Amino acid sequence: MTLRLYDTKAGALRDFVPLRDGEVGMYVCGPTVQSSPHIGHLRSALVYDQLRRWLSYRGLDVTLVRNVTDIDDKILVNAAAGQAEGGSEEWWALAYRFELEFTDSYRAIGVQPPTYEPRATASIPQMQELIQRLIDAGHAYAAADGSGDVYFDVKSWPSYGELTRQSIDNMEAAADADPRAKRDPRDFALWKGRKEDEPPSAAFPSPWGDGRPGWHIECSAMSRRYLGPQFDIHGGGLDLRFPHHENELAQSTAAGDAFANYWVHNGLVNVNGQKMSKSLGNSVYAADLLGAARPLVVRYYLGSAHYRSTIDFHDGSLSEAEAALDRIAGFFERVERRLSGTRFAGHGVEIVPEAFAEAMDDDLAVPQALAVLHDTVRSGNAALDAEDLEAAATARGHVLAMTEVLGINPLSPQWRTGGSSVAESALGELIERLLADRQAARAARDFAAADRIRDELAAAGITIEDTPTGSHWSIGS
Numbered sequence: 001m002t003l004r005l006y007d008t009k010a011g012a013l014r015d016f017v018p019l020r021d022g023e024v025g026m027y028v029c030g031p032t033v034q035s036s037p038h039i040g041h042l043r044s045a046l047v048y049d050q051l052r053r054w055l056s057y058r059g060l061d062v063t064l065v066r067n068v069t070d071i072d073d074k075i076l077v078n079a080a081a082g083q084a085e086g087g088s089e090e091w092w093a094l095a096y097r098f099e100l101e102f103t104d105s106y107r108a109i110g111v112q113p114p115t116y117e118p119r120a121t122a123s124i125p126q127m128q129e130l131i132q133r134l135i136d137a138g139h140a141y142a143a144a145d146g147s148g149d150v151y152f153d154v155k156s157w158p159s160y161g162e163l164t165r166q167s168i169d170n171m172e173a174a175a176d177a178d179p180r181a182k183r184d185p186r187d188f189a190l191w192k193g194r195k196e197d198e199p200p201s202a203a204f205p206s207p208w209g210d211g212r213p214g215w216h217i218e219c220s221a222m223s224r225r226y227l228g229p230q231f232d233i234h235g236g237g238l239d240l241r242f243p244h245h246e247n248e249l250a251q252s253t254a255a256g257d258a259f260a261n262y263w264v265h266n267g268l269v270n271v272n273g274q275k276m277s278k279s280l281g282n283s284v285y286a287a288d289l290l291g292a293a294r295p296l297v298v299r300y301y302l303g304s305a306h307y308r309s310t311i312d313f314h315d316g317s318l319s320e321a322e323a324a325l326d327r328i329a330g331f332f333e334r335v336e337r338r339l340s341g342t343r344f345a346g347h348g349v350e351i352v353p354e355a356f357a358e359a360m361d362d363d364l365a366v367p368q369a370l371a372v373l374h375d376t377v378r379s380g381n382a383a384l385d386a387e388d389l390e391a392a393a394t395a396r397g398h399v400l401a402m403t404e405v406l407g408i409n410p411l412s413p414q415w416r417t418g419g420s421s422v423a424e425s426a427l428g429e430l431i432e433r434l435l436a437d438r439q440a441a442r443a444a445r446d447f448a449a450a451d452r453i454r455d456e457l458a459a460a461g462i463t464i465e466d467t468p469t470g471s472h473w474s475i476g477s
Contacts, residue, residue: 008241033102053406067119073176109298148192300321324374
């Protein structure tokens with residue numbers, strides 16, 4: 001089956017055909033490092049990590065570019081606010097501090113590093129070159145008031161609005177720069193002349209005066225620099241479709257670049273049924289999320305919904321993910337123990353089942369793929385119950401392959417580093433003590449007491465398996 005992706009620009013599912021055989025170029029809008037990462041940032045990065053892993057599994061060589069916007073109005077405002085309160089942190093230091101937080105959070109949930117991760121401030125010449133091309137083509141103009149601002153002339157480009165299928169007459173004014181020098185209030189800034197209250201270090205020399213790039217031109221220039229004038233996939237959050245991605249598409253194509261062949265957008269995150277926002281005070285930051293559960297649990301939760309859907313974070317979200325992972329880990333522990341010393345130890349080809357592949361090829365349908373994963377865990381446990389070791393080994397190989405593709409293999413060294421938590425260790429000790437009591441009761445032929453202990457553990461979600469080598473426990477079934 002050919003991979004199909006929902007292309008926002010086409011408004012439909014399309015067969016994915018790379019521009020170059022065996023290769024994929026993907027650009028993902030990364031963070032504006034103005035403050036700490038939140039749950040939405042993690043979800044977005046994870047979506048494109050899943051897509052990248054699946055493309056790689058399918059044998060494609062993926063080049064993933066994820067930028068860092070390290071200069072922006074809000075970065076300057078936040079740095080100035082800190083200095084007004086007595087701090088000394090410069091804007092670039094603030095940006096770098098938050099960039100490190102993003103990097104640590106991505107790494108914690110197993111998001112693979114991008115092939116390239118350019119900072120906006122490192123591509124200023126490329127941005128200026130693109131702006132000049134737009135001016136020369138009659139699609140951009142320098143402000144006549146001497147402010148140093150340069151704007152994209154939206155009415156000069158008839159295709160403006162094609163990504164989000166909007167008429168320019170229905171669009172609101174662009175609020176990214178002072179409107180006084182604009183020919184049309186919907187024109188957006190390509191270059192922003194330096195203001196008197198902005199630090200000199202945040203201004204770069206240009207043919208139009210010292211200043212800094214507008215937000216939209218950054219991604220157009222960086223994607224072209226690292227992937228060329230045309231590339232396969234442009235990704236980002238659903239909230240970036242307009243104006244950011246609409247403006248990227250307009251300025252790049254107006255400059256003569258074919259730009260992205262597919263536009264992929266991930267859904268957003270709500271908190272207890274409400275849109276997450278600072279004004280509502282319901283933001284869930286990455287540090288809080290990673291403090292509430294193991295990083296593997298966070299990854300499973302954030303990656304378990306379809307990438308285009310809105311997910312709702314609520315009490316119980318992480319515990320449900322924990323239980324699902326415990327079932328997978330329990331199967332691995334059980335199958336490894338039973339197959340040890342048999343001719344089936346280490347057997348089972350590590351390939352994904354066809355049903356899993358069909359789900360992933362169908363617009364990255366991870367919920368359906370997870371259903372295949374858990375069905376395979378159940379069938380593997382049933383095979384162990386029936387002493388069908390060959391079928392159990394086959395299930396083990398399938399489960400390993402599927403969890404590796406999704407980045408949720410609990411046996412992976414990344415997730416095993418650091419050992420069990422204090423709570424997990426304490427739980428294990430208590431269960432082992434109860435199992436010892438149960439074994440003593442059975443030895444004394446007090447089967448009523450032994451059964452009572454087993455029933456109490458079962459009521460708490462602990463499954464007991466009696467084998468010739470002793471009793472073993474796992475959480476869930």
